[in-house]
Amino acid sequence: MNFKRQLTALVLAMAAGSSFAQLTVGVSFDAYQEERWKTDEAAIKAELAKSGAKYIMSDAGSSTEKQLTDIDGLIAKGAKVLIILGRDKDAILPAVAKANQLKIPVIAYDRLFEAPGVTYITFDNKEVGRMTARAILAVKPKGNFAIIKGDPGDANANFLREGQGEVLAEALQKGDVKIVGEEYTAGWNPANAQKNMEQILTKNGNKIDAVIAQNDGMAGGVVAALAAKGLKGVPVSGQDGDHAALNRVALGTQTVSVWKNSADLGTAAAKAAVELGAGKAVTGAADWAGGEKKVTLKSIFLKPVPVTRANLDLVLKAGHIKKAALCKGVTDAAVTACK
Numbered sequence: 001m002n003f004k005r006q007l008t009a010l011v012l013a014m015a016a017g018s019s020f021a022q023l024t025v026g027v028s029f030d031a032y033q034e035e036r037w038k039t040d041e042a043a044i045k046a047e048l049a050k051s052g053a054k055y056i057m058s059d060a061g062s063s064t065e066k067q068l069t070d071i072d073g074l075i076a077k078g079a080k081v082l083i084i085l086g087r088d089k090d091a092i093l094p095a096v097a098k099a100n101q102l103k104i105p106v107i108a109y110d111r112l113f114e115a116p117g118v119t120y121i122t123f124d125n126k127e128v129g130r131m132t133a134r135a136i137l138a139v140k141p142k143g144n145f146a147i148i149k150g151d152p153g154d155a156n157a158n159f160l161r162e163g164q165g166e167v168l169a170e171a172l173q174k175g176d177v178k179i180v181g182e183e184y185t186a187g188w189n190p191a192n193a194q195k196n197m198e199q200i201l202t203k204n205g206n207k208i209d210a211v212i213a214q215n216d217g218m219a220g221g222v223v224a225a226l227a228a229k230g231l232k233g234v235p236v237s238g239q240d241g242d243h244a245a246l247n248r249v250a251l252g253t254q255t256v257s258v259w260k261n262s263a264d265l266g267t268a269a270a271k272a273a274v275e276l277g278a279g280k281a282v283t284g285a286a287d288w289a290g291g292e293k294k295v296t297l298k299s300i301f302l303k304p305v306p307v308t309r310a311n312l313d314l315v316l317k318a319g320h321i322k323k324a325a326l327c328k329g330v331t332d333a334a335v336t337a338c339k
Contacts, residue, residue, distance in 0.1 A: 023053040023277040025270070026079030027109075028070050030087035031187070032059035034217065036240050036262050037085070040110075043266025044083065051274045062187055064091045064153075071095040075104065081273040082106045088153035089113040105276035109269055112155040114295035119282055121269050123260040124301045125156050129163025129214075131306040132237035135256035136210050137171060140235045143209025146181040146200045148222055150188045150214045155291060157184065160214045160239075180204050185218055194221030201229055210235045216245035216257050223253050241307060241315060243325050250312060250330045250338055259315060260304045268300055312337035 025048055029037055045055045056077055058070035064087050072095070074082060082099055086092040089112060096115045099106050108120045136145075147164065150157035171177040181200030185193045193213065201208060206229050213219040219238030226234050233252075238245050241259035248254035272282040281298075288299035307315055315321050316337055327338035 023051070023080055023274065024078045025053050025055055025081045025083060025273045025277070026071075026074030026077065027055065027057040027083045027085075028060065028067055028074060029057065029085050030060045030067055031062045032057075033061075034188075035242050035244075039262035040266040043263040044270045047267045047270030048274070051270075053270075053274055053277070060087060062087070064088045067092065068095050071099070075099065075102065080104060081277045083109045083269050083273055084113075085109045086111050086113045086154075089155050090153070105273075107269055107272055107276070108297070110156075110265060112159075112291050114291045114293040114297065116295065118295075118297050119272055119276065119285060120288065120297045120299040121265065121272060122156075122299075122301060123265065123304045125159035126163035126166075128239050128258045128260065128304050129160035129165075130167050131163075131258045131304060132160070132212055132214070132239060132256060133164040133167035135306055135308060136212055136235050136237050137167065137177075139255060140210040141171065142176040143178075144180045144204060144207055145177050146197065146208050146211045147179060147183075148193050148196055148211060148213040148218050149182065149184045150218070151186055152184040154188070157214060158292075164212055180208070185214075188215055188217060190217045190221035190224075192221070193218035194225045197222045197225035198228075201225060201231075206231060208234060212237050214239065216240045216242035216254075219245055219248070219254055219257075223248060227253075239304070241320060243321050246307065246312065246315060246321055246326055247328055247330075249307060249309060250326055250335050252309070252332065256306050256308050258304050259307045259320070260302070261318070261320070264302055268302065272300070309335055309337075 048055050060067035060070055067087050092113050096106050100117055106118050108118050110122045183196040185196055211222050213222045216238035219236050222236050235255040237256050239258035241257050245254055245257040249257055275282050285298040285300050287296050289296040330338045
């Protein structure tokens with residue numbers, strides 16, 4: 001009887017061990033040094049910890065080639081689900097194909113790449129584009145506009161541009177707005193954005209009335225280029241809710257930062273990873289085939305929020321930024337969030 005009880009206990013223990021084996025989730029960042037990814041990572045780690053899952057990560061350091069090697073490394077370390085912030089939507093596909101062969105679920109995180117079986121989790125980037133254009137048109141309905149786009153290898157740059165184009169269409173048709181400069185920016189790099197802006201300013205004799213920049217880092221480069229020419233009060237857009245950008249909004253040198261709460265995105269991706277790791281369908285995901293290749297993907301789109309001087313208290317109340325950082329150097333009493 002003792003032997004039978006011991007055998008039964010052993011079988012149950014083995015069953016329990018196999019049922020609750022720790023899930024390892026590998027996260028591949030394309031350029032971890034960018035401010036916002038620290039917030040994403042913290043949310044991913046916190047949510048995975050709730051489920052007892054293990055987190056491992058790699059940083060490609062802005063290298064397409066290294067990201068492919070990194071993903072091999074994550075798989076070798078035992079990753080059973082991959083969350084990939086892809087640097088290039090096409091170059092990443094061989095790594096995705098390898099994961100697919102090994103039956104490792106892949107999440108395209110924030111940036112689209114199209115391959116069968118991929119789960120795509122992001123914010124509604126066309127709507128982000130619409131929001132940036134609306135905010136700029138609201139304060140500058142007429143004039144010469146420049147558009148500073150993101151990296152040409154990132155599908156988000158084109159999604160954003162489509163949304164911006166929808167909002168600008170009527171003003172362009174009427175002749176109220178003229179786009180006098182439009183450039184892609186390699187790596188979404190602020191220094192590259194600044195160079196692009198400098199060239200546009202030179203080409204147009206500094207006659208630029210508004211700039212639609214597709215993210216906050218690049219908006220910083222744009223603002224630097226404008227300041228170097230002594231240009232003040234030129235409306236500039238951005239997105240991501242970077243702390244420096246939100247401070248610029250408070251100071252009045254940036255008009256809007258469309259805030260995509262990275263914590264929400266990271267949490268959603270981690271929850272999806274746990275479900276995929278358990279062989280389950282992702283809660284809330286729906287079929288979507290809006291990419292360039294029209295591949296049908298299970299997708300989740302979160303809602304962004306445009307942050308201007310009028311609603312800066314939103315990011316304070318959410319704990320996204322401390323008041324000291326938001327209000328550094330702000331002396332305008334009209335900025336109620338800084339009172």
